[in-house]
Amino acid sequence: MEPGTTGAGERVRRVFAGAGAVGQLHAVPVDAGAAGGGEVAVGADEPVVIASIFKVLLVLEFARQVAAGQLDPRERVRVTAADRLGGWGTAGCLDDVELSLRDLAHFAMSVSDNTAADLLLDRVGLDTVRLLAAELGLERTRIVGGPRHLLESMLAEAGARDEREFAVRYPALPEDRKRRLAVLDPRQTTASTPREITRLLRLVWSDAAGPARACAFVRDLMGRQVFRHRLVSGFPDEVTVAAKTGTLPGLHMEAGVVRYPDGASYAVAVFARTHDLAASRATVDAAIGRAAGIAVGALRGHDHLR
Template sequence: MVEQRIREVFAEAGAEGVLHAVPVGGAPDTAEVAVGADEPVVIASIFKVLLVLEFARQVAAGQLDPRERVRVTAADRLGGWGTAGCVDDIELSLRDLAYFALSVSDNSAADLLLDRVGLDTVQLLAKELGLTRTRIVGGPREVLELMLAEVGARNEAEFAQRYPSLPDERKRRMGVLDPQRTNSATPREITWLLRLVWRDEAGPPQACAQVRELMARQVFRHRLVSGFPDEVTVAAKTGTLPGLHMEAGVVRYPDGGRYAVSVFARTRELTASRTAVDSAIGATARIAVDFLRSQGL
């Protein structure tokens, strides 16, 4: 049974996982592979897909100029990739913030973009798209501030000193790992969002196209991509927190077959890097898609 095989792959990697996979178009909505697809999950940086979609919709509506310049200063840096890790102040456009947010999961870029488009509009977009179990409480800065507050740290450096000494059980109780206290959804709702984007049903066609194009430019190739042959293209977004490893995207075969897949894995070890788990995300996605294709979908 395909669902059992998926669970076994996660177990072999030392993880528990949930997954949802569906054809993007042309198949009945009941065609799916579902393993815990309706369980609430922390979505971490996968939230940025919804954020950039709202940005692209506002650009298409003439509400924002994508060329508007934004300065990223020391106060905006949250650590990580892209502008988030720069030493000096830089200036770039709103559309380049969107590019960095999706291509390298730039937290500072996402935070500044969220300030411009509005948290309330992103929340309203989720409701408009029927994502009734998707919870958006804030951007990367809110996540960071929650983590600092929970360990009593004044800044990232102090957090880095205190976090390793915390008991594992206290680490697991942190709000950023709790779907009820941070940005969250279900695997099924994430694939629904992707289907809407790929069908041009999540907003104006040009807005959906922009999201697809930016997701296709993601530089991280160690999760979903690892499960598929070179001729299969993958447009996706990763998300990572201690003990949580995830990715959601659309895989496209040369014959035109397209499949939306969302995979969320949780490990007992509270680390951000687990090669075996990353490979399991790709392997389970491949198992699910192979099954759908075997059914002629």
């Protein structure tokens, strides 16, 4: 049996099985010395694709460079048609827009804006984000590139020249070929483990991932995320959740910190893989919240079955 609170891991597995998914999870108190302590781990040391969760590291590196005086957060960036990847925020704009670097960070975290993340990565530097992961002891975390790199990988594998052609070609691909896409394989794409993601969160929440103002900036932006259908759904209204989602075909994930009114906080990373490759599955999203609620409830010594 994996380390963890007795019985919670098996209950988590049943939740995901009931939603037609296989799940991996790690949940642990932010304060290692918290009452109860312990952890709940389900596949916590197995590699997972982290998709947009990498933006936590990206924005943390941006905030560290700002704190060090290397970047001016007010520096203006123009987002043009050539930059847009489609999606939320500036990524879905029809016209050119201009905004600051710190607003790029805001959009990258709050609505998972891929265009904003790519432009911020260009300014911060891919190698510095990789070095940050190594500095924080995230030995099994690998960042292969930003959203555009991942998109170009998908286009190339589908034999498409652009997103419009991909939208036509992708549905026609055989299912086994879809599953072999590099972006869905943690051995080939940006990846980590659930345990390393909770380590990252604990370092950010304890001001150990960089200057206190940089860590506070990341915490604030994670608290502004607009998506409330995964982790949030597993907890009572009085519990606050600061988190970052990630989504790819057949992959649903979220990592964040949940804080109770008594001040206790818990880092949780949940990853679910479905047999079908639908990008949206409400039952799986709900299972992520339920699994997180079970895990944190077990850490708190409650029979938490929300």
